[in-house]
Amino acid sequence: MxxxxxxxxxxxxxxxxxxxxxxxxxxxxxxxxxxxxxxxxDSQPIVEARGVEPRLTDAWRDLLSRIDEEMVVWARTFRKTHGTKPLAAAGHPDDEDADEADPYADVGDDDQDDWGMAASPDTDRAQ
Missing domain, CATH: 1.20.5 (Single alpha-helices involved in coiled-coils or other helix-helix interfaces)
Structure with a gap:
């Protein structure tokens, strides 16, 4: 820290x-x-037996989701700015797969057209 x-x-x-x-x-x-x-x-975690009121969990999950979405963008910006990929141990365990789930990921894949759609195998890329 x-x-x-x-x-x-x-x-x-x-x-x-x-x-x-x-x-x-x-x-x-x-x-x-x-x-x-x-x-x-009964020596079991109470939260597993009683649960947590959805009014609380829904608000917490919404907040975590909003934060998670921003962090995906922040990590992508860091990689673009610094030209590096952080070590997996230092990041989120899912960071390696973040590009696949990242709605802001670059579309520059050879198998995709300018709109992020899979190019058909018979498409002439020279056009």
Missing amino acids: PMKRPGDTAIDRYHNALGALGRAFDAIDAAFTGLTKVVGD
Whole structure:
């Protein structure tokens, strides 16, 4: 996790906000893990027996989905800007497959036309 930067430049604020987001995700992970470890009288996790009210889970999932979509874009921008692909161990386990599920992925595949559609095998690409 990046250390807090003492300056007040745009890059310092960016790095400080990035660190705050990382700490927030660590806190979410700890809270999630903590909830799954709360056991009942039968020694089973209560959350598995009682569940969680959909009003809460729906809102949480919507937020996570919105964040996930932005992170796909951010990772793609990083790769384009820096011309590199981050190490798989440092990223999300699904990062290697992110391009396939990424709605913002480049369409520059040889097997696709300008609209992202699969080109037919008999199409003359020289046109």
